Amino acid sequence: MRKLFAALAALAVVLCAPVRAEDLVSGISQDVIEITSNYTGSDIVVFGAIERPVDSGTRDVVVVVRGPDTDVTVRKKARVAGLWINSDQAILKGMPSYYFIASTRPVAQIASTYTLKNFGLGLANLEPSSYHSHHDVEPFRAALVRRMQREALYTETSTSVEFLSETLFRVRVPVPASVARGKYDVDVYLFRNGNAVSAQTTPLFVDQTGLERRLFNFAHAEPFIYGVSTVLLAVLLGWISSLLFRQNL
Amino acid sequence: MEIYLPIAEMSVQWLVILGMGAAVGFLSGMFGVGGGFLLTPLLVFYGIPSSVAVATTSSHLTASSMSGAITQWRKRAVDFKMAGVMLGGGLLGSIVGVWLFAILRKAGQIDLVVSAGYMILLSTVGGLMLNESVHALRASQSGASAARRSTGHHSWIHGLPFKLRFRESRLYVSVIPPVLLGFAVGVLSAIMGVGGGFILVPAMIYILRMPTNVVMGTSLVQIIAVTALTTILQATRNYTVDAMLAIFLIVGGVIGAQYGVRVAARLRGEQLRLLLALLVLAVAGRLLFGLVAMPDDPFAVALGSP
Secondary structure, X not given: OHHHHHHHHHHHHHHHHHHHOOEEEEEEOOOEEEEOOOOOOEEEEEEEEEEOOOOOOOEEEEEEEEOOEEEEEEXXXXXXXXXXXXXXEEEEEEEEOOEEEEEOOOHHHHOOHHHHHHHOOOHHHOOOOEEEEOOOOHHXXXXXXXXXXXXXXXXXXXXOOEEOOOOEEEEEEEEOOOOOOXXXXXXXEEEEOXXXXXXXXXXXXXXXXXXXXXHHHHHHHOHHHHHHHHHHHHHHHHHXXXXXXXXXX | OEEEEOOOOEEEEHHHHHHHHHHHHHHHHHHOOOOHHHHHHHHHHHOOOHHHHHHHHHHHHHHHHHHHXXXXXXXXXXXXXXXXXXXXXXXXXXXXXXXXXXXXXXXXOHHHXXXXXXXXXXXXXXXXXXXXXXXXXXXXXXXXXXXOOOOXXXXXXXXXXXXXXXXXXXXXXXXXXXXXXXXXXXXXXXXXXXXXXXXXXXXXXXXXXXXHHHHHHHHHHHHHHHHHHHHHHHHHHHOOOOHHHHHHHHHHHHHHHHHHHHHHHHOOHHHHHHHHHHHHHHHHXXXXXXXXXXXXXXXXXXXXXX
């Protein structure tokens, strides 16, 4: 009897699992952010729905927006003979230039540290791909995170995931004016009982347009002519101003 | 109203930038100093990356110096011959400076060398000028006419060879001191990212003994050449000159410089020197504070790896 029950239960799991598995669909309100002369930062909206929801157990949604990677040098000052001088430094490679994470609960409660580090979820689990440092890198990494948080380039929040219904959610992601240009990744994870059961990645592009774009390209394609033009502009403006003010000297 | 800077890759309030340009331009026109030693820290404080701030400041200096120099030139207060001689040393100096800069950066202590070097230099120059100008003011107040420039005064400088006549400066001196002075300023401007006017002006007054009114215009001409060269070098090597930022700084700067020249015309030489001395000492004090005060955060973050 017991054997039969076990067999039936196993059969039920096998039959139902593919049908009952929860899944996730997500999207973003715009896949390109164009930086123009009056760009002062904007919001994008990441939205998603949970398909075939299961009611039992705990379910968590985590939304991550990660900007292009960059290398960062962090220097530590120390007091030597009364002066504060750079005494130590660490170079962290492959840190995101922008990082936003929103989750239904604080990430530490959602999954194990091992899982979080693996996916790079949460500011505490954001690690460089490699680093050069003579000492423990952690204080330098933490200093970088603090600094980026101050500039609103790193954000961690557990209150931003808005559920519009049982299964439909959205997250408003602020993109400040100082973001780097390039390809961003918008990752949406679905966690169930501490395991990532579904994940979806959507690319987001941040780029300059119009005059700004042309100036940037000019500066990189023809740096000498760009430099000379800037000097000529300066000389011209200086000369014009002295003409304008000439009469009332 | 905010405006986006394509090279700095950030938005700024354009009125703030215009105001910074005007304030520094005013000082530039008034004292004949470029003002780079004030503008660069101001821009960095506002959040602009320091590499962009240093590079773009030099184009602002070109414009405000141009504006001031033309006005001075109309008053016949420019000694082009002296400026040319100093520039010869200056170009050589910047080449040596760029080379020194690379060595110091490798050693990792460029920040300390720059701040401490600045501080020592500024407090020395400022202290000497303050002392001299206070004496001059006292002398003129006590009834006696201010100590006139003693044209017959002989020092070791007059014993040097290769003498040239500088008509506008009413000088007949060896070219060695101006060339060395230009060289020193060239080295400093490459290492510290400034035009060097604040060193050049006092040195021309006290070492070369040029008349104060000619010093301003001559210094401005020298600064135009040095900063124009620096702008082009920065644009070609580091791509850090932001033309958008430069326009707003320049428009503010050239207007400020015009008012500066006017105010300077109403003041006497020793009063001008006293004010410049106080300004130089204030900047030195700020730098000293930065070196000895406990930083808010002992960690400093810089994008990129050296």
